[in-house]
Amino acid sequence: MTWGVSKLTVRFGHTVALSNVSMEFEPGTVHAVVGGDGAGKTTLLRIAAGIGLPHEGSVHLPGPGRISYVPPDGGVFADLTVDENMQFIADAYKLADWQARADELLDRSAIAEFGGRLAGKLSGGQRRKLAGSMGLLPMPDLLVLDEVTTGVDPVSRMDLWRLIAAAAAGGAAVLVATSYLDEAERAGRVLLLHDGAVLASGSPDEVRAAMKGTVTDVAEPEDPATAWRMGRRWRQWLPDGVSGGPVTLEDVAIVSELQTNRGAR
Amino acid sequence: MKPVSVLGVTRQFGDFTAVDNVDFEIDPGEVVGLVGANGAGKTTLIRMILGLLEPTAGSVRLFGKAPSREERRRIGYVPQNLGLYRDLTATENLEFRAEAFGSHHVGRVEEFDGLVGDMSLGMQRRTAFAAATQHDPELLVLDEPTSGVSPLSRTRLWNMIRERAEGGAAVLVSTHYMDEAEQADRLVLMSRGKVVAAGVLDEIIGDLTVVEVNTEHWDIAFAALDTGSRLITLAGTSVRVLGEPLDSVANELRTAGLEADIRTVPATLDETMVLLDS
Numbered sequence: 001m002t003w004g005v006s007k008l009t010v011r012f013g014h015t016v017a018l019s020n021v022s023m024e025f026e027p028g029t030v031h032a033v034v035g036g037d038g039a040g041k042t043t044l045l046r047i048a049a050g051i052g053l054p055h056e057g058s059v060h061l062p063g064p065g066r067i068s069y070v071p072p073d074g075g076v077f078a079d080l081t082v083d084e085n086m087q088f089i090a091d092a093y094k095l096a097d098w099q100a101r102a103d104e105l106l107d108r109s110a111i112a113e114f115g116g117r118l119a120g121k122l123s124g125g126q127r128r129k130l131a132g133s134m135g136l137l138p139m140p141d142l143l144v145l146d147e148v149t150t151g152v153d154p155v156s157r158m159d160l161w162r163l164i165a166a167a168a169a170g171g172a173a174v175l176v177a178t179s180y181l182d183e184a185e186r187a188g189r190v191l192l193l194h195d196g197a198v199l200a201s202g203s204p205d206e207v208r209a210a211m212k213g214t215v216t217d218v219a220e221p222e223d224p225a226t227a228w229r230m231g232r233r234w235r236q237w238l239p240d241g242v243s244g245g246p247v248t249l250e251d252v253a254i255v256s257e258l259q260t261n262r263g264a265r
Numbered sequence: 266m267k268p269v270s271v272l273g274v275t276r277q278f279g280d281f282t283a284v285d286n287v288d289f290e291i292d293p294g295e296v297v298g299l300v301g302a303n304g305a306g307k308t309t310l311i312r313m314i315l316g317l318l319e320p321t322a323g324s325v326r327l328f329g330k331a332p333s334r335e336e337r338r339r340i341g342y343v344p345q346n347l348g349l350y351r352d353l354t355a356t357e358n359l360e361f362r363a364e365a366f367g368s369h370h371v372g373r374v375e376e377f378d379g380l381v382g383d384m385s386l387g388m389q390r391r392t393a394f395a396a397a398t399q400h401d402p403e404l405l406v407l408d409e410p411t412s413g414v415s416p417l418s419r420t421r422l423w424n425m426i427r428e429r430a431e432g433g434a435a436v437l438v439s440t441h442y443m444d445e446a447e448q449a450d451r452l453v454l455m456s457r458g459k460v461v462a463a464g465v466l467d468e469i470i471g472d473l474t475v476v477e478v479n480t481e482h483w484d485i486a487f488a489a490l491d492t493g494s495r496l497i498t499l500a501g502t503s504v505r506v507l508g509e510p511l512d513s514v515a516n517e518l519r520t521a522g523l524e525a526d527i528r529t530v531p532a533t534l535d536e537t538m539v540l541l542d543s
Contacts, residue, residue, distance in 0.1 A: 028484055030499065036415025037386040123304070150413070153302035154441055154538040158498055158507075165499035166491055169484040179413050182443040182535070186500050194415060204501055228420035229427045231296075231448055250416055250444060257417035 078120030125156030214244025298449030
């Protein structure tokens with residue numbers, strides 16, 4: 001059975017948090033779920049983490065104890081030490097012979113020297129790396145990380161991506177939510193979400209190739225309604241353009257949102 | 266007069282040097298990105314520019330003078346947490362701020378004028394920007410101004426920022442995200458309190474390179490190279506190794522019995538920050 005969600009719709013009262021979202025969670029692959037606030041990233045990741053929310057559609061997940069979830073801004077116990085946090089996960093997942101792996105994870109995260117420090121006393125980046133290490137400790141089949149790199153400095157971000165990539169290289173399906181497109185460029189597969197709906201999905205190359213029209217770097221916009229600033233210059237989307245320059249995932253995300261807004265009018 | 270001149274500025278807290286002999290200037294109409302790791306000294310430097318903290322050595326000049334209340338009125342500042350009253354409407358926030366600044370002009374909100382707490386983050390960010398710019402500041406200081414919003418929402422914010430710059434304002438944007446840094450005219454890269462590189466993006470990256478490994482089996486290549494304290498990361502299905510010569514990466518892969526396309530490629534800004542930090 002393939003893991004993933006199919007035709008998933010989630011409502012909170014009158015608000016549609018997710019609308020008809022389908023996504024496979026492929027083993028050995030990093031999936032980036034990209035969108036701004038209110039896009040539905042957290043709802044999708046909570047469903048993927050097996051947290052029961054009423055929904056329509058189907059959800060296929062690995063069995064109990066085979067999923068790790070790191071929530072946004074959390075995932076560590078502030079009043080336990082770094083080592084105690086790892087111990088807690090080992091106990092919760094009933095892990096045997098975990099100490100060497102815990103040491104290795106903390107070492108790679110560059111937080112091994114803080115083993116006796118309370119997690120609440122770590123820097124933001126260190127806390128996120130501890131949360132990531134805790135997520136990886138049980139060697140889950142599915143690793144779900146919500147905004148784990150948000151607000152994290154570039155050096156810690158590199159450490160975190162090393163952990164993320166190592167989990168995928170070890171065969172796990174990894175889901176990473178982010179609002180930054182440059183982060184999404186690092187993933188094997190990308191899902192662009194906006195207002196609960198999927199704007200685009202596939203490998204970064206597929207997502208770029210599927211964009212309608214062209215985006216060109218120009219000094220003055222031809223049509224300001226479909227242009228945006230890039231430094232002193234502009235990026236101009238031409239829906240019927242045929243020959244444009246290279247396109248980034250950021251361009252695709254902006255164009256997809258523009259298309260959605262046009263459709264709504 | 267330059268809107269901002271930072272002249273040999275050092276700031277110590279006890280034995281800790283947060284900012285170490287930093288120099289830079291911003292011209293009117295220029296957008297400068299201040300980038301670096303957390304703990305790089307960005308926040309301390311901004312506090313000194315805002316006149317909230319005295320340098321231990323060197324001096325900060327705003328419009329040619331020491332930061333005083335008078336000069337501070339010429340600044341618009343948007344902190345990371347936005348500094349809005351969540352239980353007031355957007356217009357009430359703007360009116361309140363206008364009065365505090367003694368400004369006769371109250372900015373306009375474009376759309377939904379409900380309580381700030383009920384707004385999307387994109388709307389909150391645009392409201393905070395409107396509040397910080399309604400007194401027509403000549404210097405704007407913005408801390409990760411587009412963090413967390415949708416890509417289209419981000420373009421609207423950058424359109425607003427650029428419009429201010431083209432109207433003559435100097436803009437300082439503090440960030441550690443490439444999506445924001447690439448919008449600046451010029452970057453100042455800080456690490457451990459010092460400026461380690463400055464210039465346009467290409468100048469910052471300079472001739473720094475990383476080793477990129479491409480194979481059908483990125484996972485095997487990654488597992489083989491993911492040892493010790495090596496700086497290693499992933500870009501799609503490419504494995505990238507920082508701060509190590511191509512030969513040593515090639516040798517290690519050969520030992521692991523893996524065939525791969527191995528080449529030296531220019532570093533990204535993220536990778537540059539890591540390389541200059543280590």
